[in-house]
Amino acid sequence: MKKLFFTMLALVALTGQAQPIPQDWFQTDTITIKGRIENFDAEKFGFTTMTCYDMDVLEHEEEVIILNIAADGTFETKLQANYPVFNEFFNSDSKVGFRDMYFYARPGETIDITVKTNADGQYECFYNSGSSKDLERWLKSGLTVENLSRSRTLAHFEGKFSEVGKEAERTWQDMQSHLQEKGSQLHFTPLEMQMALADLQVIFAYAMIDYSWNHWQKVTNIEERDGVWHQEVTNSAELKEFDKPENYKPLRHVDFNNPQLIATALFPVTLNRLQFFLPSKAAKCEILGTDNDNLMVQLHNYRNMISEFKEWRAHEEDIPQKMQEYLSTVTHPVIRQKAEAFYALQMAQTETSSPLPVNNTSADLIRSLCAKYPGRYLMIDFWAMWCGSCRSAIQKSKELRAKVGKRDDIKLIFIAGERTAEGSEAYHNYVKEWLGDETTICLTNEGFSRLQELFKFNALPHYETITPDCQRVSDFYQIHGYDNLETELELLKEKLK
Incomplete structure (x- = not known):
C-alpha cells in the first residue's frame, strides 16, 4: 500500500496532470514526533523548547505546538493531522546554530529524529523512521528556504x-x-x-x-x-x-x-x-x-464557509439555509464531512465564554491581569515589532484608544514577544511613542509561543477578549480589533446579561 501511495504521488508531479486522489491520502490520525538531541545542555544550547505552527486547512483553528526538551535532550509530542504534513519545529534563541527541525509525516506515523553533530561539527537531523526517512535528503537540502x-x-x-x-x-x-x-x-x-x-x-x-x-x-x-x-x-x-x-x-x-x-x-x-x-x-x-469538483475550489470554498460563519451567527435563523446552499456544492466526501462536523460543533456551542485551564502558567498570567483590573473586560492585543499590520492598527487607533482609556468597564492590554523579556531598543522606542499610555507586556519568544498555544493562533495581530470573571469569550463574540470596539463591547455585555 505504501509503495502504491508514493507511486501515485510521483505520477502527479511527473505528468503535471490531475490524478485521482490516493484513497488513503485523507486520514485523521495522530502524528508522533520523538527523538533526542545528543549532548544537550540547556545553557549551552540557549533553549529548552521548540515551536511548530500547525495550520491544517481542514480545521477551523490553528495550533501552536510547543516541543519541550528534557534535560537529557529527549523530546516527544503529538499532533493531529488530516493528511500528510511537511512542517518544522523551530527556535529563535539557539546559541549553537541549530534552529530548524523539519519533518514529513503521514497521519498515524511516528517520526524518530536524532539531532547530532555531523562531520563538519554542525548540528544536523538524522531520521530513523517514517516518511521523513524516505525524504531525508530533501528535508535536509534547504531547498524550501x-x-x-x-x-x-x-x-x-x-x-x-x-x-x-x-x-x-x-x-x-x-x-x-x-x-x-x-x-x-x-x-x-x-x-x-x-x-x-x-x-x-x-x-x-x-x-x-x-x-x-x-x-x-x-x-x-x-x-x-x-x-x-x-x-x-x-x-x-x-x-x-x-x-x-x-x-x-x-x-x-x-x-x-x-x-x-x-x-x-x-x-x-x-x-x-x-x-x-x-x-x-x-x-x-x-x-x-470553475469546476466544483476541483479539489482546490472546494478547499477554497470550505475556508470561505468557516470565515463567513461568524457573520451568519448575526442572523442565526438563516444559518440552516445558508449551510444547505453551501453543502449543495460540495462533492468531496472528506471536505463535506468536515463541513458538517464544523456546523454541528458551532451550533452546539451556546456558551458565550469558557473558563481558562488550570495548572497552566499562561492562563495564570491572564488571571493575574484580571486581578489587577477587577470588574473590567480585557481586550488583549497580541502584536510584534516585525508585524506591519500590527503597528498600523496601533497607530491608526490612537485617538480611539484615548477615548477607551477613560472607560471603567474595559482595559486594553498589549502583549508582544521579543528575544528577551526586557525587549529590544526598537521595541522600547516604539512603545514610548505609540503605547506610552497603555499597559504593555513584553515576553520572551517562548512565553509568547505558550500564549499562542493557549489561545490557538499564529497570525498577528490577534485579539482576545476576557470577561470580568476571567473567562475567555468565545470566537463569535470576541472584540475583533478597534474598528467597532465600542459597538462590539456593548453587544457582548448584552449577550452576557
Missing part, C-alpha cells in the same frame, strides 16, 4: 501587471533549474524530487499572488474617514489589468488540483492568500477553474 529567497524578486517586482509575466517565467525557470541541479547533486530519489517540485510550485504560486496583492495596493488607496473605509483608484488603467486572465498565465505551471500541494509547508498561507488577498474574480477563475 532557497526557493523562498529566489521567489522574493517576483513577489516584490516593481513593473506593471502586463510585464510581470516575463519576470514570473524567469523565476520559474530559475527555480526549476536550481531544483534539478540540487536534486542531482544530492541524489534525490524520484519521491524526493516529486515532493520538492510540489513545494516549489506552491512557493511560486505564493510569490505570484503576493505580487498581485502588493501591486493592487499601489493602484488603490484605502483610508478611513469618519469611521467609514473608502477606496480610491489611483490608476484605473492598471487596475483593469487585474481582470485579464492572460496576466495570470504563469500560474498554469502549478497544478492546483494536485493533492500533493496540500502537504507543503506554505500551502495553508497560499490558500489564505487566494481566499482574502486576490482582488480579481478573473484571477481566481484562472487559477482555480
Whole structure:
C-alpha cells in the first residue's frame, strides 16, 4: 500500500496532470514526533523548547505546538493531522546554530529524529523512521528556504501587471533549474524530487499572488474617514489589468488540483492568500477553474464557509439555509464531512465564554491581569515589532484608544514577544511613542509561543477578549480589533446579561 501511495504521488508531479486522489491520502490520525538531541545542555544550547505552527486547512483553528526538551535532550509530542504534513519545529534563541527541525509525516506515523553533530561539527537531523526517512535528503537540502529567497524578486517586482509575466517565467525557470541541479547533486530519489517540485510550485504560486496583492495596493488607496473605509483608484488603467486572465498565465505551471500541494509547508498561507488577498474574480477563475469538483475550489470554498460563519451567527435563523446552499456544492466526501462536523460543533456551542485551564502558567498570567483590573473586560492585543499590520492598527487607533482609556468597564492590554523579556531598543522606542499610555507586556519568544498555544493562533495581530470573571469569550463574540470596539463591547455585555 505504501509503495502504491508514493507511486501515485510521483505520477502527479511527473505528468503535471490531475490524478485521482490516493484513497488513503485523507486520514485523521495522530502524528508522533520523538527523538533526542545528543549532548544537550540547556545553557549551552540557549533553549529548552521548540515551536511548530500547525495550520491544517481542514480545521477551523490553528495550533501552536510547543516541543519541550528534557534535560537529557529527549523530546516527544503529538499532533493531529488530516493528511500528510511537511512542517518544522523551530527556535529563535539557539546559541549553537541549530534552529530548524523539519519533518514529513503521514497521519498515524511516528517520526524518530536524532539531532547530532555531523562531520563538519554542525548540528544536523538524522531520521530513523517514517516518511521523513524516505525524504531525508530533501528535508535536509534547504531547498524550501532557497526557493523562498529566489521567489522574493517576483513577489516584490516593481513593473506593471502586463510585464510581470516575463519576470514570473524567469523565476520559474530559475527555480526549476536550481531544483534539478540540487536534486542531482544530492541524489534525490524520484519521491524526493516529486515532493520538492510540489513545494516549489506552491512557493511560486505564493510569490505570484503576493505580487498581485502588493501591486493592487499601489493602484488603490484605502483610508478611513469618519469611521467609514473608502477606496480610491489611483490608476484605473492598471487596475483593469487585474481582470485579464492572460496576466495570470504563469500560474498554469502549478497544478492546483494536485493533492500533493496540500502537504507543503506554505500551502495553508497560499490558500489564505487566494481566499482574502486576490482582488480579481478573473484571477481566481484562472487559477482555480470553475469546476466544483476541483479539489482546490472546494478547499477554497470550505475556508470561505468557516470565515463567513461568524457573520451568519448575526442572523442565526438563516444559518440552516445558508449551510444547505453551501453543502449543495460540495462533492468531496472528506471536505463535506468536515463541513458538517464544523456546523454541528458551532451550533452546539451556546456558551458565550469558557473558563481558562488550570495548572497552566499562561492562563495564570491572564488571571493575574484580571486581578489587577477587577470588574473590567480585557481586550488583549497580541502584536510584534516585525508585524506591519500590527503597528498600523496601533497607530491608526490612537485617538480611539484615548477615548477607551477613560472607560471603567474595559482595559486594553498589549502583549508582544521579543528575544528577551526586557525587549529590544526598537521595541522600547516604539512603545514610548505609540503605547506610552497603555499597559504593555513584553515576553520572551517562548512565553509568547505558550500564549499562542493557549489561545490557538499564529497570525498577528490577534485579539482576545476576557470577561470580568476571567473567562475567555468565545470566537463569535470576541472584540475583533478597534474598528467597532465600542459597538462590539456593548453587544457582548448584552449577550452576557
